[in-house]
Amino acid sequence: MLKQTLITILSGITVIGFAQNKKNAGFNFKVDGEIKNYTKPYIYIHHKWDEVNITDSIKVVNGKFSKSFKSIDPNMYWFTTSTDINSQPNMPFFVDAGSVKATLKADSLPFSSITAGQTQKDYIEYRSLVNTFVLKQQQMQTDFNNAQQAGDFKTAQGIQQSYGELNNQFIGKLKEFIKTHNKSAVSGFIIYNDFNNPNIPFEVVNESLSYIDKSIADTKFIKLATKRVDAVKGTMVGFPATDFTQNTAEGKPVKLSDYKGKVVLVDFWASWCRPCRMENPNVVAAFNKYKDKGFTVLGVSFDSDKNAWINAVQQDNLTWQHVSDLKGWGNEVGKMYSIQGIPASILVDKNGVIVGKNLRGQELDNKLDELFKK
Secondary structure: OOOOOOOOOOOOOOOOOOOOOOOOOOEEEEEEEEEEOOOOOEEEEEEEEOOEEEEEEEEOEOOEEEEEEEEOOOEEEEEEOOOOOOOOOOEEEEEOOEEEEEEEEOOOHHHOEEEOOHHHHHHHHHHHHHHHHHHHHHHHHHHHHHHHHOOOHHHHHHHHHHHHHHHHHHHHHHHHHHHHOOOOHHHHHHHHHHOOOOOOOHHHHHHHHHOOOHHHOOOHHHHHHHHHHHHHHOOOOOOEOOOOEEEOOOOOEEEHHHHOOOEEEEEEEOOOOHHHHHHHHHHHHHHHHHHHHOEEEEEEEOOOOHHHHHHHHHHOOOOOEEEOOOOHHHOHHHHHOOOOOOOEEEEEOOOOEEEEEOOOOHHHHHHHHHHHHO
16 A cells, blocks of 8 residues: 555544733624534533634524634634534634634535635635645545556556655645745644645755745744644754753752853763663763863763662663653653653753764764864
């Protein structure tokens, strides 16, 4: 079977939220709708804000319903026939100031019709773009399966190659949409939701965010997307390291930013990690060689046993500062920096910028020599 490569297939919606913008007074909008062959007394409309699920019921009388709402900024809402915000099927839509006209199909909610302001028009355009590529994807899957069954492996291989190209085309079209709709909340939704995929190069996400007009920089989806991009940047070479605080064995809080003005190696390790213990003499050697030039080490332990951690520090003569939350593999700094294995490290220069990752032995020595010759 072909590997699923299209980054978005909209079978549902992602429920997300962010803190309200206190400076924005928001706007009012009214929902008027009808739903045929519906026997329940209420239809439900949901959204999420400030990490809170919000559900409103709208009374249905003779197949018609109407209610007024207030929103902080253009936002995604969705209809369901259940009080459960995560229930399927659902019918998502975007609101901005004005009216919302909904013609709902009780037996096939996702195929309902909703008309609203410009943001909803943008959302419909975006969904049409997605559906075009999904249809192409489905046809290629069918053609691939048929070629496989017929033993035509040359054709199947060609389809597989084209499949990857289709994904690149899809990403390109989404970037183009963002660029041409740079004042739309839908573009923020795409960057935050659709580009939240490890297969999407960070450069694509960062570039797409740069297209956004400053006038909507303080709206929900742009703030969410910006927060995610900044978090990724803070773990990448060439960008300022994300600050963190963790406690020493004595309970003293230590911040990475406390080391501003020094070159610091943030060393992720644990007492039970044999490769870490084998690497420790190299770190000690680098520390002793460069400590008088402004170099130090901050050890972040993935231990859960405090005594084992303290004993290993003493046994290996690790004379720099050490911190840990004693959560083992669940160490919060490790999660922040997406550490998948130890030993691991990041090298941060005097300005707080990450200049190297996982440098060991001679590689670390060479990089430190380069930094201190500048």
